[in-house]
Every structure is written in structure tokens, then in C-alpha cells.
Amino acid sequence: MGYQFKDQQLLRAALYHSSYANEHRTMGISSNERLEFLGDAVLGFVSADFLYRPEGELTRIRAALVCEESLHEVAQSLRLGEFLLLGKGEESGGGRRRPSILADAVEAVLAAVYLDGGIDEARAL
Secondary structure (H helix, E strand, O other): OOOOOOOOOHHHHOOOOOHHHHHHHHHHHOOOOHHHHHHHHHHHHHHHHOOOOOOOOOOOOHHHHHHHHHHHHHHHHHHHHOOOOOHHHHHHHHHHHHHHHHHHHHHHHHHHHHHHHOOOHHOOO
16 A cells, blocks of 8 residues: 555554444444545545646546545555455455445545545555
């Protein structure tokens, strides 16, 4: 991924799928959904900042960059599926390859990078 976390727990938290968190509630594990929410906003900001140009094409270009398909490709290049912690049902149902799960994980990891290293590190990712 090209980023070294100072706080490894942020990265672990980004990899806890809701199915895993639900199965491990007694351990105090939370899903990556809050990080995914923040990551979506960070991704929106850094992509809009990158694409800033005269009005017209911006919305369409940004939508193409941050769509599930694009995020799925990023997840595949980072091999995120190998590191996700999934519940038994998601694991047996092929969740490690599911585009929506992988796209969400990219957003969660992006948020973790942002919280750990700031906007410049998130932008670099």
C-alpha cells in the first residue's frame, strides 16, 4: 500500500467487516462502517481537489473515479480481500471477492490512513 501506520489498530479496525464484528461483539470489536463513512468523504475531497477545473465535466469524472468498480480495482491491487476479517457466512459466501465489500474496505482503509497520517498521506494513497 505504500503507507506505514503509526497506529496499527486503525488499520485493523478498517479491516473488520460488519459480519466479523457481529460474531465477535463480546470482544468489543466494531465494524469498519464508521471508517468507511469517513473514507468516503476523504475520497470525495481528494478526488474533487485533484479534478478541480472549469465546471462541466467534474461531476461525471469524479463519479467515474469513486464508483464501486474503480474502488474494487484498487482493492484488488492492494490485495485487501486477503486481509479482511469476515464472519463465517460472508467468508463462505465469497465475501473476499465481493466488489461492494472490497470497495467499502478501500474507503475504510483510506479513512484509517487519513486519521493516522493526515490528508497528505490520504491524498498520496
